[in-house]
Amino acid sequence: MKEGPDFTRVAALIGDPARANILTALMSGKALTASELAAEAGVSAQTASAHLAKLRDGTLVAERKQGRHKYFRLASDEVAQVLEALMGLAAGSGHLRTRTGPKDQAMREARACYNHLAGDMGVHMFRSMRQNGHLIGPEDALRLSETGSEFVKSLGIDLENLPRSKAPLCRACLDWSARDTHLAGQLGRALLNQILSLGWAVKNADSRVVIFSKTGKSAFFETFRP
Incomplete structure (x- = not known):
């Protein structure tokens, strides 16, 4: 694509099976921890953290710290x-x-x-x-x-x-x-x-x-x- 929004990046983020499972779990509307999302995605905690970092950098999820824990939710209604x-x-x-x-x-x-x-x-x-x-x-x-x-x-x-x-x-x-x-x-x-x-x-x-x-x-x- 030469001009316009680069939707291929967003599509690639969503298209990975583990990340798709993470995003689907967050469709509950609840904020979930990385370990909870790792279980949903069927991957290790380390792999889930890497996926969440990519989703956060792509503005698909938002992160919030509460005490010692980090919680993730979808970044927006959009x-x-x-x-x-x-x-x-x-x-x-x-x-x-x-x-x-x-x-x-x-x-x-x-x-x-x-x-x-x-x-x-x-x-x-x-x-x-x-x-x-x-x-x-x-x-x-x-x-x-x-x-x-x-x-x-x-x-x-x-x-x-x-x-x-x-x-x-x-x-x-x-x-x-x-x-x-x-x-x-x-x-x-x-x-x-x-x-x-x-x-x-x-x-x-x-x-x-x-x-x-x-x-x-x-x-x-x-x-x-x-």
Whole structure:
């Protein structure tokens, strides 16, 4: 490439299998240590540190020291969006990695996609909000309607005091497992946080799976009706 952004460098950073595993683990939204990420990547601690240095220098991850430990997380929402898009592209092209066991189905039902709800539950929530007129406009210019604003306020979400972010309020995100759309953006983050705050679900400590209780699932479907 003679001119323009050098996306080949970013692609090379993401394309390494170990680094891809590290980035996927950070899609949980949690800050993780180098040793935790080494286990996720299936490499030694020394190799993981080398990979993390490259990802940090490439501004894909950010590092934070807390006491004797260093924690890593995705550098920005923009990085998460790129990873989401690549996951959707890979799934649509038939490039899927399969892990057998109960987590596989659990991941498809409900998971944290960086900071918002994904999987079948996330797709259901998006579809419900569309059908009820809470989310309007084309998917590339999605916005919250007046009734949508009242709806999310009724759930306890203060739209005027959401955490500051470069992300749009509403963003349509292609779900790699359901091959349908779920909600990202500031509102997607706020809805997942509220679902967790209401006690409807909890995040699995060892994965990106979001586990709904029986009563929580009932409350979720009662709230997000077709």
